[in-house]
Amino acid sequence: MNEQSYPEFTGLELSPRKIDYLKFILEKDGTVKTTEISSGLQVDPSTTSKTLNELASAGYLNHIPYRGVDLTELGEAYTQFLVRRHRILSLLLTHYGLSPEEACDEVSRFEAFVSRDAVDKICSSMGHPMFGVCGEISHGKCLHEENHH
Amino acid sequence: MNEQSYPEFTGLELSPRKIDYLKFILEKDGTVKTTEISSGLQVDPSTTSKTLNELASAGYLNHIPYRGVDLTELGEAYTQFLVRRHRILSLLLTHYGLSPEEACDEVSRFEAFVSRDAVDKICSSMGHPMFGVCGEISHGKCLHEENHH
DNA sequence: GAAATTTTTTGGTGCAAGCCCAAATTTTGT
DNA sequence: ACAAAATTTGGGCTTGCACCAAAAAATTTC
CATH class of the missing domain: 1.10.10.10 (Winged helix-like DNA-binding domain superfamily/Winged helix DNA-binding domain)
Known part of the structure; x- marks a missing residue:
């Protein structure tokens, strides 16, 4: 799955911080835990947890509570x-x-x-x-x- | 007065919106009234008034209340x-x-x-x-x- | 397998940047 | 001087991003 599959996005959908989250998750490749992200981005786990929820609601991540996140097809693209x-x-x-x-x-x-x-x-x-x-x-x-x- | 006189600034001091205000004021050249700015930037006069105050406090503008604003030397540079x-x-x-x-x-x-x-x-x-x-x-x-x- | 520890989430708070509305104040025009 | 217009002030709302404390779930240890 790549960018062409999603001709609708403009590239202006996400805030600078959310971009950091997605890039970090892509690098880790696979399911990523909250702690990993919060220490990677130097941010409180509670902040990470909330941001992951937002990114999941927006369709970029699959989030299984207490388990971790991974990129959706959209998120990957x-x-x-x-x-x-x-x-x-x-x-x-x-x-x-x-x-x-x-x-x-x-x-x-x-x-x-x-x-x-x-x-x-x-x-x-x-x-x-x-x-x-x-x-x-x-x-x-x-x-x-x-x-x- | 030009940029060299102020070697200290990085260019990252102001938010996108504040930049709009300064550019607009520079174009008008001279004392500018609140109404002019608020209609130019399509924003409520009260918002403009507050922003002008902030820019004045930061040293970019001279603000004579109820009269208008103009660029300081720093603001101009x-x-x-x-x-x-x-x-x-x-x-x-x-x-x-x-x-x-x-x-x-x-x-x-x-x-x-x-x-x-x-x-x-x-x-x-x-x-x-x-x-x-x-x-x-x-x-x-x-x-x-x-x-x- | 039950208790203790660790991880994650939730709820509350705070701050900065922007915005609007309504009310008060000052200026302007008649 | 009085009415109208412009400006400011005070209050409230939203978004983004952060933290802390407490609750909940998972994991580890015994």
């Missing part, structure tokens, strides 16, 4: 977009004099407010680069290009 | 940065397949979270362009370049 967005934008900034670390930090601050549409256009315009400054960039996701060939 | 940031980032995005309007809209959403440092680096790297997609880009402000010649 969405988080893949989140990672691609982060990597594309970071790579972009390194082309303008920022170091990889600076670019990463900078992007982390504003990425939540960059639309999927803009990311797809930037991605196409850069020729769908395969590697970013913080990992591989996986494609098969830019709606634009995909649609015309 | 800061708002010049805000405008430069907006224009540089918009110009940047138009190099990646976004139309001027799309670029403008996109940047408006995230510009508040892009640091002065990053803007200066991008600006240098682009060769200090003089024109952006939404107006002239005035320089004499990138700390970096200025400092080494």
Whole structure:
């Protein structure tokens, strides 16, 4: 399941903090426990618990109470977009004099407010680069290009 | 008075909404009344009044109650940065397949979270362009370049 | 397998940023 | 000077994000 399966999202649905949660969960791959997340994100377990509930209500996570969470199909597709967005934008900034670390930090601050549409256009315009400054960039996701060939 | 006079700010001091207020006030040039701002930003006058107070307390505005506001030296320098940031980032995005309007809209959403440092680096790297997609880009402000010649 | 410990959730609170409404205050215009 | 318009103040609401304390469920230990 990938981004194309969900043409409806704009990339502006989630707050910066919620993005951190999804990215963390994607990295862990599989069922993740509340404690793992709260120590990973340096936040109180009760805060984590509530946020996980919100993300589950919004359809990004399956949450079995007292057991843990894992990404739904939507959550997986969405988080893949989140990672691609982060990597594309970071790579972009390194082309303008920022170091990889600076670019990463900078992007982390504003990425939540960059639309999927803009990311797809930037991605196409850069020729769908395969590697970013913080990992591989996986494609098969830019709606634009995909649609015309 | 320009940005160099205030080497201390990072560009991350103000919320997106407060940026709107300062930009609007800069455009009007001179003393601006509460009503003008509230109709310009489509917001209740009471909201405007409170926000103007906050911006005045933070040193960006002179506020004479019931009379109006105008930019302080800091406010003027800061708002010049805000405008430069907006224009540089918009110009940047138009190099990646976004139309001027799309670029403008996109940047408006995230510009508040892009640091002065990053803007200066991008600006240098682009060769200090003089024109952006939404107006002239005035320089004499990138700390970096200025400092080494 | 029952008790103790750990994990997770729930309920309450707080803070910051924004917004609106209604009422009070000040200014403006006649 | 008085009415109208503009501005401010006080109160309340929402969202996002955080914490603490207490309750509930799961896990570990004996």
